[in-house]
Amino acid sequence: LAHGTTTIINSAKEPEVAQLCEMIRDAGVVVEGIGTSTITIQGTAQKPLEFKDIEIIPDRIEAGTYLCAGAITNSSITIKKANAVHIQSSIDKLEAMGCKFDINRDEITIHPIGRLKPVSLITTEYPGFPTDMQAQFMAVATMAIGESVIEERLFENRFMHVSELNRLGSDIWLKGSIAAVRPVAELYGADVMATDLRASSALVLAGLVANGTTNIRRIYHLDRGYDNLEGKLSSLGADIQRLSE
Template structure:
């Protein structure tokens, strides 16, 4: 899928039980929304404390603030590579998504979280053209 020329828009999302927006995709959607122009609002109704990835996205020059269980994402700003730390499976996937869009090198630490849920993700992303390398098992 080549989405380079598509125009994406900011969104307002609220996580809810099925059939609502899944909480398990909240972090990944937030990472994507950092690259989309405009302000996105993400409200977490299932696990209101599930925002550990915000600080790490902000290390990459994202502009995400948190008010209670609602994240405000000011998207469209360029992301910069940075060393970041994955706190869980969802956050690690979100950080990889952000790293793929960032300028410069990003090191995602504690990738064992990622490997619990995504088998050989780096190999699959390479097949899609990503410039990604697994440096160690840590």
């Protein structure tokens, strides 16, 4: 709605940003550079926009989390209405760990094959590996046969989940922005605390394979990024329920 031209430099290139730009463009605004790090917008000088009905793209982090659920439990899971292109970096890392995939137009099926291989990953900007999948992959890496190395390059203090995963029996060591996830025979149920959205999902994933009951407090963090996670996992056979705190 501004007067003149606005240029956004170092813009995020995530699919969500691209779709927002497309929505504005379709409403009558001239937008250039969609999907790139430099976006130029020709203002409409407060002229009303004419928005149309749109279909929101699938949540790529939610889809990636369910793929991790299949990997960590050595189970086949099919995710419908998912865009594989948007989570290709996560699929690539799971394939490196030994998982197999069937990918159709809007459907992804993961087929784990036995014990997972260790993985090395570095978080970076899209289309690289997303920082919002780092915690989930750390949980998956606890079940690998060797040491995995995870480097967080986007945010500080992004390893708050490590101490809680270690409460469940994982063997994770930190040095600055790098985490080493060493193999363990199994995880054990314990009382743990979620510190943020993605840490919450990582603890849920670890709890799926832990021996015994895992109680996760402050699970309300999940609701910012997942719709009925416990219900969907329960429909797949998980013994999971939400209790009031």
